[in-house]
Amino acid sequence: MARPRANRKALILKAAIKVFARHGFARARTAAIAREARVAEGTIYNYFKSKDDLILTIFEQTWRDLIQALRAALDPIRDPIQKLAVVLMTVLDLFEADPMLAEVFLVELRQSGKCFSNQPMSVILEFLDLLEAILKEGIAQGVIRKDINTKIARGLLFGAVENIVLGWLLRKTHPDLFKKEKPYTLAEAKETLMKLFATGFFVTPSHR
Amino acid sequence: MARPRANRKALILKAAIKVFARHGFARARTAAIAREARVAEGTIYNYFKSKDDLILTIFEQTWRDLIQALRAALDPIRDPIQKLAVVLMTVLDLFEADPMLAEVFLVELRQSGKCFSNQPMSVILEFLDLLEAILKEGIAQGVIRKDINTKIARGLLFGAVENIVLGWLLRKTHPDLFKKEKPYTLAEAKETLMKLFATGFFVTPSHR
Amino acid sequence: MARPRANRKALILKAAIKVFARHGFARARTAAIAREARVAEGTIYNYFKSKDDLILTIFEQTWRDLIQALRAALDPIRDPIQKLAVVLMTVLDLFEADPMLAEVFLVELRQSGKCFSNQPMSVILEFLDLLEAILKEGIAQGVIRKDINTKIARGLLFGAVENIVLGWLLRKTHPDLFKKEKPYTLAEAKETLMKLFATGFFVTPSHR
Amino acid sequence: MARPRANRKALILKAAIKVFARHGFARARTAAIAREARVAEGTIYNYFKSKDDLILTIFEQTWRDLIQALRAALDPIRDPIQKLAVVLMTVLDLFEADPMLAEVFLVELRQSGKCFSNQPMSVILEFLDLLEAILKEGIAQGVIRKDINTKIARGLLFGAVENIVLGWLLRKTHPDLFKKEKPYTLAEAKETLMKLFATGFFVTPSHR
DNA sequence: AATGAATGAGTATTCATTCAT
DNA sequence: TATGAATGAATACTCATTCAT
Structure with a gap:
């Protein structure tokens, strides 16, 4: 079982900024955010309700x-x-x-x-x-x-x-x-x- | 010879402004624009390449x-x-x-x-x-x-x-x-x- | 009013063979056949029921x-x-x-x-x-x-x-x-x- | 960790053969293939790039x-x-x-x-x-x-x-x-x- | 007959979100 | 918590065919 890395939430947020900046909100993929944050897609939804x-x-x-x-x-x-x-x-x-x-x-x-x-x-x-x-x-x-x-x-x-x-x-x-x-x-x-x-x-x- | 009904392009444009204003670009449906312009969906694409x-x-x-x-x-x-x-x-x-x-x-x-x-x-x-x-x-x-x-x-x-x-x-x-x-x-x-x-x-x- | 050119039907058929051969039946466009035959799209349907x-x-x-x-x-x-x-x-x-x-x-x-x-x-x-x-x-x-x-x-x-x-x-x-x-x-x-x-x-x- | 249910790929392939044989490739619907394979439509695209x-x-x-x-x-x-x-x-x-x-x-x-x-x-x-x-x-x-x-x-x-x-x-x-x-x-x-x-x-x- | 603008049914594919492990 | 495979709703666009002229 993986231990939660510290600051998962901040990590995801930072990744999201990067991806949103690169592709724009509409074209940004949650998969890309997850990849950028080195986190599984589902993990995003442990911290945020939605895109x-x-x-x-x-x-x-x-x-x-x-x-x-x-x-x-x-x-x-x-x-x-x-x-x-x-x-x-x-x-x-x-x-x-x-x-x-x-x-x-x-x-x-x-x-x-x-x-x-x-x-x-x-x-x-x-x-x-x-x-x-x-x-x-x-x-x-x-x-x-x-x-x-x-x-x-x-x-x-x-x-x-x-x-x-x-x-x-x-x-x-x-x-x-x-x-x-x-x-x-x-x-x-x-x-x-x-x-x-x-x-x-x-x-x-x-x-x- | 079939002539294009006049105004078609302007008509569609006006309808699009209305629908974009109402729902925002991303959530606007081409179907709604066509309906608003009283035109078939395909007709939009006779005048415009895309949304x-x-x-x-x-x-x-x-x-x-x-x-x-x-x-x-x-x-x-x-x-x-x-x-x-x-x-x-x-x-x-x-x-x-x-x-x-x-x-x-x-x-x-x-x-x-x-x-x-x-x-x-x-x-x-x-x-x-x-x-x-x-x-x-x-x-x-x-x-x-x-x-x-x-x-x-x-x-x-x-x-x-x-x-x-x-x-x-x-x-x-x-x-x-x-x-x-x-x-x-x-x-x-x-x-x-x-x-x-x-x-x-x-x-x-x-x-x- | 345009007079029917002779052999319209044969002309269209020949154009169709050319276009079907080039693109395959499924990807062939009736518009392309009409263009190839130098005929309006609708004219095809005066001679043939369908594609x-x-x-x-x-x-x-x-x-x-x-x-x-x-x-x-x-x-x-x-x-x-x-x-x-x-x-x-x-x-x-x-x-x-x-x-x-x-x-x-x-x-x-x-x-x-x-x-x-x-x-x-x-x-x-x-x-x-x-x-x-x-x-x-x-x-x-x-x-x-x-x-x-x-x-x-x-x-x-x-x-x-x-x-x-x-x-x-x-x-x-x-x-x-x-x-x-x-x-x-x-x-x-x-x-x-x-x-x-x-x-x-x-x-x-x-x-x- | 979510593991893929075994056979998925083979299952879909088998269903596709059935549907292609029944309707022909062009008239076969991806929805029909998914139904035949008892799989969601999207799942097909986890295993295959396209129809x-x-x-x-x-x-x-x-x-x-x-x-x-x-x-x-x-x-x-x-x-x-x-x-x-x-x-x-x-x-x-x-x-x-x-x-x-x-x-x-x-x-x-x-x-x-x-x-x-x-x-x-x-x-x-x-x-x-x-x-x-x-x-x-x-x-x-x-x-x-x-x-x-x-x-x-x-x-x-x-x-x-x-x-x-x-x-x-x-x-x-x-x-x-x-x-x-x-x-x-x-x-x-x-x-x-x-x-x-x-x-x-x-x-x-x-x-x- | 000829035209070509108008039509609108039809569908593969994407991707945010869920959930079984 | 973490995972990532599975899900399925949602939709812009194409193009064969029609029909008013």
């Missing part, structure tokens, strides 16, 4: 880890602007460190019926709420303009970040699609993003 | 129509800022007028292997290029700041818009997910977006 | 032509041995002149449900009866041994000829399957066949 | 078994004539014992693209080579006439035997096609065949 449960768990767990990390990192910071910078940095660092996770996140999860069921949405909303709280804090402190709808503003931030990472990722994985362009680093992206969200596209007295 | 071809065609055709409309609308305008506003307005109008199309666009198409194959990416890039051209024009005219990477900035714009529309759509189709929130109109969203991209989040001399 | 009817017609017509030709050729001949030689020559000549017809005949038609339904079998039996009549004539004349079952003997002749032609055909169409062998002509085959059926494999006083 | 693979396996395995049996039976025999008799007997016995197998063999397998691909042809050639070796042995011993092309002669033998079995089979399965005839036994057929191949059709000094 859907696998991607949902990846999604949820990553968000939870991210939010927890964010709360810790944000706690000592007072300046809302600084807080936004930290959020951005944390997110970009996460995906830069684990591009396969980024792929699964950015590409696979928008399929309705997964992303938009209550379970994963509630954790996205938690992240959005965190963003909104920062905006509101900034408004209260008089640092951030108050003539904006914070619900809209937070989504705007979210989408911008998401697209930045997606663009960066695609330039890495499908360089042929962007033949004439030179890739950018996430650091550059972060800088541009902060500039634009801080003071906008326009040339105004505020930036020379 | 994939169907969604790809929707994707590509919509982009092409959009880009064409944009070029026409932008042509008489000189002010780059005004141009950005027109782009935004055109996109939001399109999706507001056809929420099912928006659903298919925003949700189904990011699945890799469809979205990231050359075919659909090239038309997305065309749109991104159009955005970038406006930014560059603004920079040349001295209206838009020049200390930004336009490749990054255009993606940032794109993502922000995409997320705005997605948020608006979800609030319409899954109101339960946003129980405590009041929905916003695309008009509101447009305003906030323009404000933020114009002069940024920060409170500066430029806005009171 | 099955096509191959059945080819089968039956070829046999009828062959039998008719045989009767004419055999009529003036008295010697049964000579008659057998003429039968053999006529059959081999037919297939040598039209290898595509041979392919369809030898390969496609054995599929049960076609070959073994009454229609085509009755014409095969007509051919077998013709063979048997020659054998019986030979027996009556004392030229052919009488200690054989003529039903069996005629099938034996038939199978031998069939296989000779099949072997010859395969060596032409799939030479790679017989790499080490040098092909033989139907003339050689006829000679060997006549020798063996005349006096057998054994070395006896009758052949040195 | 084609099923009939190819039947074909190849039967030939291999036959050839093996022949080698064993022929080994102790010296007389080439006797060897030919043994070959004939072995083949006829096989098909007499398993008429369904005979049906599949004789009827279904000539369809090009199956029979004429390298795989099954190579095993047929092995059988033909075996026949030819006997003929050559007979020639070397001076028992069999040397003025024949052994390539042609072996095909002639093959075809004759094939047709004998086919005729016998048809008389069993479609007696209506041969209304006026009395069926023959394979024993009779063997005798006639041996006589004819030994000393031929002609009345000569060698047979009274």
Whole structure:
């Protein structure tokens, strides 16, 4: 009788991320995940209810880890602007460190019926709420303009970040699609993003 | 001589958008599309190579129509800022007028292997290029700041818009997910977006 | 309005032989036959009830032509041995002149449900009866041994000829399957066949 | 650990022979094979790549078994004539014992693209080579006439035997096609065949 | 007769999930 | 727990045939 290797669950999850990233959720085979995790197919079902449960768990767990990390990192910071910078940095660092996770996140999860069921949405909303709280804090402190709808503003931030990472990722994985362009680093992206969200596209007295 | 009944192709395409929006691409049945279009299943394959071809065609055709409309609308305008506003307005109008199309666009198409194959990416890039051209024009005219990477900035714009529309759509189709929130109109969203991209989040001399 | 081109039926039949020979009956498409015959798909059904009817017609017509030709050729001949030689020559000549017809005949038609339904079998039996009549004539004349079952003997002749032609055909169409062998002509085959059926494999006083 | 129930593969193969014999390859349903084998449809695909693979396996395995049996039976025999008799007997016995197998063999397998691909042809050639070796042995011993092309002669033998079995089979399965005839036994057929191949059709000094 | 667009019945195969060991 | 053989539901697509023109 085989003894359970430690961390079977984490092992399977990691394998699933790899396979989902490689083939996409729909074309990913549970057999491939099992092989990647060096586990029997049936074993997956000792830890997860279904293939859907696998991607949902990846999604949820990553968000939870991210939010927890964010709360810790944000706690000592007072300046809302600084807080936004930290959020951005944390997110970009996460995906830069684990591009396969980024792929699964950015590409696979928008399929309705997964992303938009209550379970994963509630954790996205938690992240959005965190963003909104920062905006509101900034408004209260008089640092951030108050003539904006914070619900809209937070989504705007979210989408911008998401697209930045997606663009960066695609330039890495499908360089042929962007033949004439030179890739950018996430650091550059972060800088541009902060500039634009801080003071906008326009040339105004505020930036020379 | 048997002539094809007119509209067949457009009819099928419209039916497909409806069914894809309702069930998602993966769970959509070709039988349902045929029924919706009041056409035999086989007829679909007289006009489209496969189910994939169907969604790809929707994707590509919509982009092409959009880009064409944009070029026409932008042509008489000189002010780059005004141009950005027109782009935004055109996109939001399109999706507001056809929420099912928006659903298919925003949700189904990011699945890799469809979205990231050359075919659909090239038309997305065309749109991104159009955005970038406006930014560059603004920079040349001295209206838009020049200390930004336009490749990054255009993606940032794109993502922000995409997320705005997605948020608006979800609030319409899954109101339960946003129980405590009041929905916003695309008009509101447009305003906030323009404000933020114009002069940024920060409170500066430029806005009171 | 298009005037019927002469020989539409024969034209279609010829195209069908070509397509059946190329792809086999099961994989042959009616569309391909129509294209080959430069005719609309629907036109085929003005002349033939179905795809099955096509191959059945080819089968039956070829046999009828062959039998008719045989009767004419055999009529003036008295010697049964000579008659057998003429039968053999006529059959081999037919297939040598039209290898595509041979392919369809030898390969496609054995599929049960076609070959073994009454229609085509009755014409095969007509051919077998013709063979048997020659054998019986030979027996009556004392030229052919009488200690054989003529039903069996005629099938034996038939199978031998069939296989000779099949072997010859395969060596032409799939030479790679017989790499080490040098092909033989139907003339050689006829000679060997006549020798063996005349006096057998054994070395006896009758052949040195 | 789940062990495969024994016999599965053989069980499915047997069921396939039955169903192919009953309906013909093209009209045979995988569902019917599964039902016949009392196995789930999917199980078939644990053992065979496809429906084609099923009939190819039947074909190849039967030939291999036959050839093996022949080698064993022929080994102790010296007389080439006797060897030919043994070959004939072995083949006829096989098909007499398993008429369904005979049906599949004789009827279904000539369809090009199956029979004429390298795989099954190579095993047929092995059988033909075996026949030819006997003929050559007979020639070397001076028992069999040397003025024949052994390539042609072996095909002639093959075809004759094939047709004998086919005729016998048809008389069993479609007696209506041969209304006026009395069926023959394979024993009779063997005798006639041996006589004819030994000393031929002609009345000569060698047979009274 | 000729056309060819429309039709829709028909089916092999896949693969997530189960369960006997 | 772990295994992996067995399961069987589920479905896009083909193509012979029809029929309105």
